[in-house]
Amino acid sequence: MxxxxxxxxxxxxxxxxxxxxxxxxxxxxxxxxxxxxxxxxxxxxxxxxxxxxxxxxxxxxxxxxxxxxxxxxxxxxxxxxxxxxxxxxxxxxxxxxxxxxxxxxxxxxxxxxxxxxxxxxxxxHRFRPAALRLKAILAEDGLGTIGAASCTVPWWRPQAYYDQPGRCTLARDGGGVLLTQAIHTLDLFRSLVGDMTVTAATAATTPVHRMETEDFAAALVRLANGAPGVIQATTAAYPGGEERIEIMGSLGTAWLAGGSLKVAWLDGREEVLRQEGPTGGGANVMDFPHDWHRLLITDFLDAIKEGRDPVVSGEEALKSQELIGEILEKAGW
The missing domain is CATH 3.40.50.720 (NAD(P)-binding Rossmann-like Domain)
Structure with a gap:
């Protein structure tokens, strides 16, 4: 071939x-x-x-x-x-x-x-093994009806990161923590729980950084089924922690923390999938394995060969960027 x-x-x-x-x-x-x-x-x-x-x-x-x-x-x-x-x-x-x-x-x-x-x-991030497993569980209605969900990105970037020319300026990057860092987790969150509407939001540049755009943002959202959700993201949380997604359903709860997954069902069953290692949440922005990129690229190559859309198509990425735009608009930015 x-x-x-x-x-x-x-x-x-x-x-x-x-x-x-x-x-x-x-x-x-x-x-x-x-x-x-x-x-x-x-x-x-x-x-x-x-x-x-x-x-x-x-x-x-x-x-x-x-x-x-x-x-x-x-x-x-x-x-x-x-x-x-x-x-x-x-x-x-x-x-x-x-x-x-x-x-x-x-x-x-x-x-x-x-x-x-x-x-x-x-x-x-859609191609992390733990994320793929949770996606499969949700596709089988394994958690039942989603009752609430949250997404948290407690990352850290030192001031030296923002002192680089153009870094997180509107002219070059278009935004701050949401568009530049948290977009990965927000996109994964949306792919798991579906599209959502932003009901309230706030955003700010904290005293931790000198920069043009936001280094903190939070939003209350409403999922398509009416369930409530919360989004919070920052790069001011020293020394940086694992991003976390929590989905509470009528049959159980799932937690994605970095590259690991835990699911606890009401009937007493549990499933744990651990992937140890960094996820790029600290000062070293590239401190993560390239396995997820390889899986994404493999899907992209398959999409070309098969004449189909890749998993992360342009339309899918646009929906995640629209969610970020909605949060910032609600926050008055």
Whole structure:
């Protein structure tokens, strides 16, 4: 079977788990080239990976020797790069979020849908084994009727993180803790409990940080079945803890904490699935395994081959970004 030919665009922090995953999937993909306009980024990347490299981003997007591109650049650049990729007839795996505003995000989704090409978004928390197991339990109505649910992201980022040029500014990243960090857990939460409506919200920049956007946000939500829910996210919780999802049903309760799952049923049964290790909630933002990326990429490759949407399609990512927009609007941001 012919391997899918890949071009990587953007060699910042986000590239490492992608590059490692693509190496693992060498029987299915060929990385034709990795591109960055920064010579320093190219040099740093070359110390860790042996893929061919270039500074010619436009050439990668236009090349007939490439079937799909990984766009791992800052959010404000996504729309234009995706447009060029679609013009060059390339499938796109896009780093989250889609873009810095909902209008630009929607333009990406509609443009790729209209092109007939595959669009996937890197929201890899859906592919944690514990999350997949809970998804299966819920699909079988294993918890019964959901009575309430909550989602908490108690992460930490030092001020040095926000002192980097453009970090969590509206112009480059489009937002703070919700769009840049908590979007992973919010997307997973929404995929498990379904769409929801925000009834009240608050957001703030705490005294812990000097930054343009929010480092704390909380919301009260109403699930589709009328059940109440709570969302809270911050990067001011030193030294950073595991993100947590709790779903209370008529038959039992499930807790996702980081990469681990515990389910307790009213009839006395219990199920525990543990995955020890960091999840990127502290100062080292890339301190997590690349396994979840590999599973997401595998699904994306399968979607191209089978002519279907990936699990995290553009439309799915847009719904999660719309939820973030609703929280911030309710909070007056």
């Amino acid at each position: 012919a391997r899918i030919r890949i071009g990587i665009i953007g060699l910042g922090n986000a590239v490492e788990p992608h590059a490692k995953s693509l190496m693992d999937l060498g029987n299915r993909v060929e990385v034709v080239v990795a591109a960055s306009r920064s010579e320093d980024r190219l040099k740093a990347f070359a110390q860790r990976f042996s893929f061919p490299m270039t500074t010619d981003v436009e050439g990668v997007l236009a090349s007939r020797d490439i079937d799909a591109v990984w766009i791992l650049t800052p959010p404000h650049s996504h729309l234009e790069l995706v447009k060029q990729a679609a013009k060059g007839r390339k499938h796109v795996l896009l780093e989250k979020p889609l873009d810095i505003t909902l209008d630009r995000a929607a333009a990406i989704v509609s443009g790729m849908r209209g092109s007939g090409l595959t669009l996937g978004v890197t929201l890899q």
